[in-house]
Amino acid sequence: MAKRLERDFFNRPTLTVAQELIGKIMVFGSAGGIITETEAYIGQDDPACHAARGKTPRNAVMFGPAGVSYVYFIYGMYHCLNFVTEEDGAPAAVLIRGIHLIEPSPLLLNGPGKLCRHLGITRDHSGIDLTEHEAFLVKDSPFTPAFEATPRIGITKGQDKLWRFVVRG
Template sequence: MRVTVVDWAEGDPLEVAPRLLGAVLTHGGVSVRLTEVEAYAGPLDPGSHAYRGRTPRNAVMFGPPGRLYVYFVYGMHHCANLVTGSDGDPGAVLLRAGEVVAGIDRARSRRPGSSDRDLARGPARLCRALGIDLGDNGVRPELVPGEQVVQISRGPRVGLRHAADLPWRFWATGDPTVSPYRPAAPRRAGR
């Protein structure tokens, strides 16, 4: 029986997220074993891009599931999600970090100066290592189940101003390629 991406991408992001750990994503000649992800729900999740409804940018989040939702942040970085929503019900899982398991030379050339461990250790780093950019928004990624992750941890999502307390971040316990924790950047008055 053939397993497709949609089979395990569709559904509640909170259920899909831990399921993705250990899966292998291949793009741009590089393969990554996912070690860290974050769930983003629909209109009821203040931390989600879909919180304020459908816009040109987040349209892909509203389905169909199994596609990449790619966005551009901070004027220089890309982040990629796997869409879980369908029938106009937005949901996605942010691909936060992974271990490069194939095409490492290609990944190194895209991220010169980085240690192998850090090649895809963070959402923007992962996108760069795989060569993912806005042109990949809405595409169906090459994603297959990998070895099951032995132990999964969960905790608060990273970098959010709102709903930062929800424990919707999942990672492979003890894996060195999980991104280092950083608290949300505080907003300073006047800038």
């Protein structure tokens, strides 16, 4: 039985967490699957990070403790799911861009908007402590897929950084 990832997993450098999340299992209600694609967004010096221009009501949870969900609404129609990283006070998070769903039926959810749409994740699911919630969590797994690093998708600033991690093949 795979073990839940605790706060000490998320409370580390964001690039480490983003890479190690590849292959881990996310559980959301009755849905569960393998994380296949992530992106790192790190603090004030990352122009693509929502927290680049300081704390606002929207990005406030990024400034809080690690292991908490951060869901935002974008393009007037999509939601995107992140996991907060780094120590309390340091704004950073990992965007979950892809999941290979296993339960209740196999399905590849590639793309953060599609992922949230299919699972029914909205801003109501932002600010949830994944180390405490009984039906929203991340579990360890026996998988350690090979992955590659690329520029992040859909951003106009910070394209020089190879902070997207995606399963190879």
